[in-house]
Amino acid sequence: MRALFRRLALTPVLAIALSQSPGLLADDLLIDVYRDANCGCCEAWIDHLKDHGFSVNDHVTDDMVAVKIEHGVPPELSSCHTGVINGQFVEGHVPAADILSLQNKPDLLGLAVPRMPIGSPGMEMGDRKDPYEVIGLEADGSTRVINQYH
Numbered sequence: 400m401r402a403l404f405r406r407l408a409l410t411p412v413l414a415i416a417l418s419q420s421p422g423l424l425a426d427d428l429l430i431d432v433y434r435d436a437n438c439g440c441c442e443a444w445i446d447h448l449k450d451h452g453f454s455v456n457d458h459v460t461d462d463m464v465a466v467k468i469e470h471g472v473p474p475e476l477s478s479c480h481t482g483v484i485n486g487q488f489v490e491g492h493v494p495a496a497d498i499l500s501l502q503n504k505p506d507l508l509g510l511a512v513p514r515m516p517i518g519s520p521g522m523e524m525g526d527r528k529d530p531y532e533v534i535g536l537e538a539d540g541s542t543r544v545i546n547q548y549h
Contacts, residue, residue: 427485427502431456433466434480441480444492444521448482451495476511476534476542488536492519497533497546507535510545519548 430448434441436459445455460466466481467474470488478491487501488509497510511534512519518528533546 428452429454429456430482430484430489430498431458432480432482433458433460433463435459435461435463438479440492440515440521442521443523444480447520448495448498453495453498471508471536472511473536473540476513476536478511478513478515492516492521493533494520494546494548500545504535504545506537508538509536510534511536 430453432441432445432448432455434445434457445457448455463479463481467477467490470481470483472481472488472490476490480491482489482493482498484498484501487507488511489498489501490509490511490513492512492515493510501507501510512531513534515522516529516531517524519531528548530547530549532544532548534542535545536542
């Protein structure tokens with residue numbers, strides 16, 4: 400009887416421990432990245448994602464405009480590569496931490512770091528860091544600043 404009680408008592412503890420396991424979040428950290436074959440900074444951004452626990456499906460394409468249109472990236476938010484995670488787009492050199500925050504922002508269509516700011520992930524150039532913003536795109540087409548880097 401004690402053994403059964405012990406097993407029943409441990410079941411909720413085990414369930415909580417397993418639910419906190421990072422390994423169970425692997426599907427949430429799978430991102431599809433679309434990029435041009437000749438883009439070195441895109442490869443550096445993919446390395447940044449992998450360094451932060453993401454699994455990356457790397458898609459090389461010669462028609463990035465079509466990719467951006469398909470995933471709803473407006474021209475004013477465009478950059479060199481486009482990621483897609485859980486149905487939301489990630490445009491440009493968005494830091495991994497901001498991508499992780501998307502799970503708490505289901506109302507957003509995606510995040511973007513327009514253009515290619517020096518010092519953003521994948522665009523490192525020594526100590527130089529240009530200020531930039533991570534922009535969120537709402538379903539109604541409006542945008543809001545999600546994060547700022549200086």
